[in-house]
Amino acid sequence: MRLHEYQAKQIFAKYGIPIPKGRIAGTSSEVRQISEELGGNVIVKSQVLVGGRGKAGGIRLAKSPEEAEDLATQILGMEIKDIPVRRVLVEEAVSISQEIYLGITTDRINQKPVLIASSEGGMNIEEVAQSAPEKIARCLINPLLGLRDYQLRDIAVSIDLNRIYLKTFMDIARSLWKVFADCDAQLAEVNPLVITSEGRLYCLDAKIILDDNALFRHPDLADLRDTDGEDPGEVTARKYGVTFIKLSGTIGCLVNGAGLAMSTMDLIKLKGGEAANFLDIGGGAYAEKVSAATKLILSDPKVKVILVNVFGGITRCDEVAKGVMDALTGKSANLPLVVRFVGTNANEGYKILEEVPYQTASTLLEAAEMSVNLAKGVVSEHSYQ
Amino acid sequence: MSILINKHSKVLIQGITGNEGLFHSRQMLQYGTQVVAGVTPGKGGEWVLDGKVPIFESVKTAIEATGANATAIFVPAKYAADAIFEAVDAGLPLIVCITEGLPIQDMMQVIQYVKQSKCRLVGPNCPGILTPGEAKLGIIPGGITVPGNIGVVSRSGTLTYEVLDALRKAGKGVSTCVGIGGDPIKGTSFIDALELFEADAKTDEIVMIGEIGGNDEEVTAEYITRYMTKPVYAYVAGISAPLGKRMGHAGAIIEGNVGTAASKISALELAGVKVAKHPEEIIELMQ
Numbered sequence: 250m251r252l253h254e255y256q257a258k259q260i261f262a263k264y265g266i267p268i269p270k271g272r273i274a275g276t277s278s279e280v281r282q283i284s285e286e287l288g289g290n291v292i293v294k295s296q297v298l299v300g301g302r303g304k305a306g307g308i309r310l311a312k313s314p315e316e317a318e319d320l321a322t323q324i325l326g327m328e329i330k331d332i333p334v335r336r337v338l339v340e341e342a343v344s345i346s347q348e349i350y351l352g353i354t355t356d357r358i359n360q361k362p363v364l365i366a367s368s369e370g371g372m373n374i375e376e377v378a379q380s381a382p383e384k385i386a387r388c389l390i391n392p393l394l395g396l397r398d399y400q401l402r403d404i405a406v407s408i409d410l411n412r413i414y415l416k417t418f419m420d421i422a423r424s425l426w427k428v429f430a431d432c433d434a435q436l437a438e439v440n441p442l443v444i445t446s447e448g449r450l451y452c453l454d455a456k457i458i459l460d461d462n463a464l465f466r467h468p469d470l471a472d473l474r475d476t477d478g479e480d481p482g483e484v485t486a487r488k489y490g491v492t493f494i495k496l497s498g499t500i501g502c503l504v505n506g507a508g509l510a511m512s513t514m515d516l517i518k519l520k521g522g523e524a525a526n527f528l529d530i531g532g533g534a535y536a537e538k539v540s541a542a543t544k545l546i547l548s549d550p551k552v553k554v555i556l557v558n559v560f561g562g563i564t565r566c567d568e569v570a571k572g573v574m575d576a577l578t579g580k581s582a583n584l585p586l587v588v589r590f591v592g593t594n595a596n597e598g599y600k601i602l603e604e605v606p607y608q609t610a611s612t613l614l615e616a617a618e619m620s621v622n623l624a625k626g627v628v629s630e631h632s633y634q
Numbered sequence: 635m636s637i638l639i640n641k642h643s644k645v646l647i648q649g650i651t652g653n654e655g656l657f658h659s660r661q662m663l664q665y666g667t668q669v670v671a672g673v674t675p676g677k678g679g680e681w682v683l684d685g686k687v688p689i690f691e692s693v694k695t696a697i698e699a700t701g702a703n704a705t706a707i708f709v710p711a712k713y714a715a716d717a718i719f720e721a722v723d724a725g726l727p728l729i730v731c732i733t734e735g736l737p738i739q740d741m742m743q744v745i746q747y748v749k750q751s752k753c754r755l756v757g758p759n760c761p762g763i764l765t766p767g768e769a770k771l772g773i774i775p776g777g778i779t780v781p782g783n784i785g786v787v788s789r790s791g792t793l794t795y796e797v798l799d800a801l802r803k804a805g806k807g808v809s810t811c812v813g814i815g816g817d818p819i820k821g822t823s824f825i826d827a828l829e830l831f832e833a834d835a836k837t838d839e840i841v842m843i844g845e846i847g848g849n850d851e852e853v854t855a856e857y858i859t860r861y862m863t864k865p866v867y868a869y870v871a872g873i874s875a876p877l878g879k880r881m882g883h884a885g886a887i888i889e890g891n892v893g894t895a896a897s898k899i900s901a902l903e904l905a906g907v908k909v910a911k912h913p914e915e916i917i918e919l920m921q
Binding site: 507 | 654711712734735736737738739740741742743745746747761773774775778788789790791792793794795796799816818819843845846848849853869871872873874875876895911912913914
């Protein structure tokens with residue numbers, strides 16, 4: 250789960266990381282007021298959960314409260330990558346003499362947190378990583394020991410940090426580690442960390458991505474979720490504990506297990522079709538969950554065929570069948586249904602579905618082929634049961 | 635021979651009184667596994683599964699009383715890291731964590747701690763280990779595979795069942811099947827399992843089942859080139875997955891071109907691995 254810049258900055262501020270003075274606003278008159286309080290020279294930043302805000306014109310400098318109000322009116326009326334801008338962050342503008350990159354994330358290969366720093370922070374940090382990898386310093390953090398001061402001194406040397414900033418830099422990095430550890434973050438990033446022409450350090454932009462698996466420990470952070478940029482189907486799916494990702498094809502898939510769900514999509518493609526979604530009902534799913542999942546598929550007008558592919562282990566095929574039946578009952582549009590049940594209570598599952606027409610396949614490949622043919626309107630030789 | 639578990643393994647179950655723990659403990663017993671103990675704090679002294687399995691307050695006391703040498707963990711994600719630490723401190727040589735949804739930072743600490751011990755961790759978020767005809771530790775359905783000479787290692791659950799089922803239907807049996815789990819931070823890697831299979835006298839061929847996300851398959855391909863003498867066959871799920879989408883498993887995230895199915899398949903093929911286009915094709919490649 251990704252936090253907004255202003256939310257991340259509020260957390261950083263609590264941990265003592267210096268951020269420019271400013272506030273969040275939802276209307277242009279508020280922006281004007283904040284701008285007046287800050288002395289007129291401000292930056293107005295749209296708060297949406299996508300990258301490329303700056304390039305889309307969603308981050309603008311204003312020299313006066315009037316200009317800030319005008320800009321806010323424009324920004325608050327725009328959409329960035331289809332997401333409406335509902336809030337802007339208004340901050341005092343600072344004069345920048347250097348931009349540093351500082352971030353902590355999970356290094357999957359080494360299975361440890363890693364601190365990454367660069368003397369060339371800012372918008373183009375990813376290009377720097379490509380073109381001048383020697384300018385990126387990293388150090389692995391022992392998760393049982395935490396980030397140690399000697400590591401920070403090494404990092405400071407690696408990025409040629411002027412010694413007069415060392416203490417402040419170390420304080421900021423230590424705090425960033427605390428944020429990362431305390432919030433169960435997958436990413437805690439300050440980019441850029443600027444050194445101003447007056448020789449002060451500020452976190453100008455902040456990013457925090459939280460580990461969804463750890464949100465049970467952080468109900469306060471879980472409340473910060475913003476679903477504006479998400480597909481409504483994906484939001485519903487999360488509520489029911491299923492994983493749903495909308496895609497652009499015509500074959501709605503309902504599968505248990507992420508690997509099998511991906512494999513099902515692959516075979517559909519192999520046979521010349523396109524999946525309408527990725528849907529993993531998870532292990533041991535009950536009818537209610539499956540019903541909600543089936544309804545998600547049905548809500549997609551592009552879907553022409555439904556493919557149910559379940560290899561029962563923990564998951565019982567009869568529970569899946571009950572859920573599918575529940576969702577299909579009372580629906581006028583009868584989409585063709587392909588069902589493949591293997592394992593726990595497969596026969597019981599087929600029995601429950603007797604009231605609706607469906608085709609069945611014994612192998613994964615056959616199920617995929619059948620669905621693709623049905624989606625293309627090809628009459629199949631396989632008989633309805 | 636087999637790897638990791640066999641009919642002599644003495645298994646304890648952490649979280650034996652939960653729904654899943656109890657259900658699968660019964661399945662393990664019925665399969666012939668020596669399930670010797672359960673651990674559920676607060677329920678020590680009780681017996682479950684028709685009075686066959688005693689419950690203990692802690693892993694340490696369970697080991698002292700029963701000589702257990704492996705554990706399967708079914709406790710909820712909130713408490714799973716603690717359960718693993720407890721098993722490590724009790725010195726269990728084999729720890730299999732079935733639980734899914736463990737926080738990543740918990741897992742990083744766990745891995746670091748396990749590395750400093752002599753214990754092996756498999757999982758989390760995995761279906762466990764099954765040595766056909768002998769024992770199973772976890773949730774892999776017993777009926778879908780038979781004893782044989784193929785070692786199976788997989789990041790996926792149900793997809794593994796597909797492959798086991800297809801192998802059995804083709805008359806092929808399995809030495810041991812290891813589900814290493816779909817999480818990005820996990821105890822046992824493909825390489826760890828391949829190393830064990832390479833050294834196992836009963837395993838002649840290996841099937842590995844990968845999926846998009848991370849770079850496990852790419853790193854494994856290098857290992858295969860250098861160290862494996864036994865033939866390896868593979869299937870990688872997710873060739874049709876769009877970039878940047880997260881497909882359920884925490885591991886299945888594609889970042890740029892790293893971690894795509896195409897990159898994994900080409901790395902494996904370069905290492906001499908025959909890669910199937912779909913799970914059932916593995917059988918054809920093995921002929």
